[in-house]
Amino acid sequence: MHHPHGRLFPDALQREIKDRFHFVDHDPSGRERLFFENAGGSLRLKSVTARAAAVDAIPDCPERIHAVAVQLQDIQQRGTDDVRTVLNARGGAVYASLTASGGMFAVVRAIAENVPGTNMVTTVLEHPSAYDAISQYAERTGRELRVVPSNPQTGGIDADEVVKRIDAGTCLLSVIYASNISGAKVDVDAIVRKARAIKPDLFIVVDAVQHAPHGLIDLQKTPVDAMNFAPYKFFGARGSGFTWLSDRAAVLRHDKLSGKKADFWDLGSAAPWQFAAVTEIVDYVCWLGRRSTESADRRAQFEQGIEAIELHERALLHRLLDGADGVQGLRQLGGVTVHLDHPDLARRDLILAIGIEGLEHTQAVREYEKRGIIVYERVASSIYSRRMLESFGMTGAIRVSPLHCHAPSDIDRFLHVTGQIAAEQRAPATHVGVAL
Known part of the structure; x- marks a missing residue:
C-alpha cells in the first residue's frame, strides 16, 4: 500500500x-x-556508541594471526557485508574513509584521471564534496563541466534535464539522492536508465549521504559505479565514511599500497570500530524489519525496517x-x-x-x-x-x-x-x- x-x-x-x-x-x-x-x-543509537567504543578499546592490530586479531577481522568483514546490505550491492569494493566527502573526492579523481571523455555532468544541488570534486577535476583534466539546474517548483532535479546534458563524450555523471535543503528525492532510477540509454558505459556516482537513513536504496534496480553514505547521519558515529565501488570502478588506478590487490582502496590499517558501527546500525533496522517479515534474510529484514522508518x-x-x-x-x-x-x-x-x-x-x-x-x-x-x-x-x-x-x-x-x-x-x- x-x-x-x-x-x-x-x-x-x-x-x-x-x-x-x-x-x-x-x-x-x-x-x-x-x-x-x-x-x-x-x-545516535546507544548500541552504536557503546559497541564502537568497546571495539576501539581493543589494542590489537587486525592484520595479525592471533585470536583477537582474527576477531577484529571478522568484525570488519561483517561490517563490509553490511555496507552491501544497506545498498543491496553485489561484488565491487567497499572503501572505508575518515569521511564520506573524502571517499567522494577519491572516486571522482579515479574516474577523471582514467576514463576518457570530453565532459563531466553534475547538478546544482550537489553537496560541495561532490560538486567541488567534479568541478576541480574537470578543470584539471581540461573537460567541460555541465551543471543540471534545479526545479524550483519541486525542489529537486528533473531526470530529463540531466539526460539533456549526457552525450557520447560524457565520462562521469554525479547526482545526489535527495536534497539536504528541500528534502526532495531525485529519481535515480529514471536518471540511470535514461543516461545509460544514451551512453551504456557511462560512469555514474551517487551521493546517498542524506537519503540512506530515510529510504530504501537498491543497486540491483539502479546500477551505478559508486555510492557513499556516512554513519554519522545514519544513527551512527562521526569519523567514518563508506563508499561502494562497482567492479570496474574499483580497479581504476587510484592511491594504494603497491602490494595490495587492484581493487583495494583502504590506506593504512583498518579501524574495526567503523565496521562495528555499521553492523549495529543494520542490526537496529533489521530489528524493526522483523516485525513485518518472517524471513531470515538480512537484506529482506533491512528492507522492511527502512520501509517502516x-x-x-x-x-x-x-x-x-x-x-x-x-x-x-x-x-x-x-x-x-x-x-x-x-x-x-x-x-x-x-x-x-x-x-x-x-x-x-x-x-x-x-x-x-x-x-x-x-x-x-x-x-x-x-x-x-x-x-x-x-x-x-x-x-x-x-x-x-x-x-x-x-x-x-x-x-x-x-x-x-x-x-x-x-x-x-x-x-x-x-x-x-x-x-x-
Missing part, C-alpha cells in the same frame, strides 16, 4: 525506539530539548505540514512560509525549509533554541548552501529535520513553538509615552 500520508509506529514501539537513542528529549546537560537538526548530523517519517512530515488533533500545521500557521512545498510526500525525505515573516533566519534559529528546539539556518553566505539556494531563487531558510525516533507529540511541540514565534513577530510593538 502506498500510504500517501505515511503510517506511524504503534505507541509502544515508538517509546521503545526512542529509548534506543541518546538525547532525544534532553541535551547532554539534562536540559529539555528537541533535536530537529538531523540533516546536519543524527541522533520511511512511512513513520512521512506521517511526521504530514503532521508538520497539515497538523492534527486540533494543532495547526505549518501550511496553516500565519506568518510561516513552507518553501519548496510539494503535495506528494512520497517524493520527500523528512526535511523542511521554512521561513518566518519578519525574522531573519539565523535569529529564528536562536529563538527556537531559547525554547528548547535545535534547527539550522541555510543561508546564502554559507559555502554549503549558496549554490543550492540561489538555484531556487532564495536567500535563506530555516531547515527542520526530525528523525523517525520522534513522536507525534514532538511534532506538536515544534508546531506550538513555531506558532508562538510567528505570532510574536506579527504582534504590534508596544510604545510607552514619557511625559516631559
Whole structure:
C-alpha cells in the first residue's frame, strides 16, 4: 500500500525506539530539548556508541594471526557485508574513509584521471564534496563541466534535464539522492536508465549521504559505479565514511599500497570500530524489519525496517505540514512560509525549509533554541548552501529535520513553538509615552 500520508509506529514501539537513542528529549546537560537538526548530523543509537567504543578499546592490530586479531577481522568483514546490505550491492569494493566527502573526492579523481571523455555532468544541488570534486577535476583534466539546474517548483532535479546534458563524450555523471535543503528525492532510477540509454558505459556516482537513513536504496534496480553514505547521519558515529565501488570502478588506478590487490582502496590499517558501527546500525533496522517479515534474510529484514522508518517519517512530515488533533500545521500557521512545498510526500525525505515573516533566519534559529528546539539556518553566505539556494531563487531558510525516533507529540511541540514565534513577530510593538 502506498500510504500517501505515511503510517506511524504503534505507541509502544515508538517509546521503545526512542529509548534506543541518546538525547532525544534532553541535551547532554539534562536540559529539555528537541533535536530537529538531523540533516546536519543524527541522533545516535546507544548500541552504536557503546559497541564502537568497546571495539576501539581493543589494542590489537587486525592484520595479525592471533585470536583477537582474527576477531577484529571478522568484525570488519561483517561490517563490509553490511555496507552491501544497506545498498543491496553485489561484488565491487567497499572503501572505508575518515569521511564520506573524502571517499567522494577519491572516486571522482579515479574516474577523471582514467576514463576518457570530453565532459563531466553534475547538478546544482550537489553537496560541495561532490560538486567541488567534479568541478576541480574537470578543470584539471581540461573537460567541460555541465551543471543540471534545479526545479524550483519541486525542489529537486528533473531526470530529463540531466539526460539533456549526457552525450557520447560524457565520462562521469554525479547526482545526489535527495536534497539536504528541500528534502526532495531525485529519481535515480529514471536518471540511470535514461543516461545509460544514451551512453551504456557511462560512469555514474551517487551521493546517498542524506537519503540512506530515510529510504530504501537498491543497486540491483539502479546500477551505478559508486555510492557513499556516512554513519554519522545514519544513527551512527562521526569519523567514518563508506563508499561502494562497482567492479570496474574499483580497479581504476587510484592511491594504494603497491602490494595490495587492484581493487583495494583502504590506506593504512583498518579501524574495526567503523565496521562495528555499521553492523549495529543494520542490526537496529533489521530489528524493526522483523516485525513485518518472517524471513531470515538480512537484506529482506533491512528492507522492511527502512520501509517502516520511511512511512513513520512521512506521517511526521504530514503532521508538520497539515497538523492534527486540533494543532495547526505549518501550511496553516500565519506568518510561516513552507518553501519548496510539494503535495506528494512520497517524493520527500523528512526535511523542511521554512521561513518566518519578519525574522531573519539565523535569529529564528536562536529563538527556537531559547525554547528548547535545535534547527539550522541555510543561508546564502554559507559555502554549503549558496549554490543550492540561489538555484531556487532564495536567500535563506530555516531547515527542520526530525528523525523517525520522534513522536507525534514532538511534532506538536515544534508546531506550538513555531506558532508562538510567528505570532510574536506579527504582534504590534508596544510604545510607552514619557511625559516631559
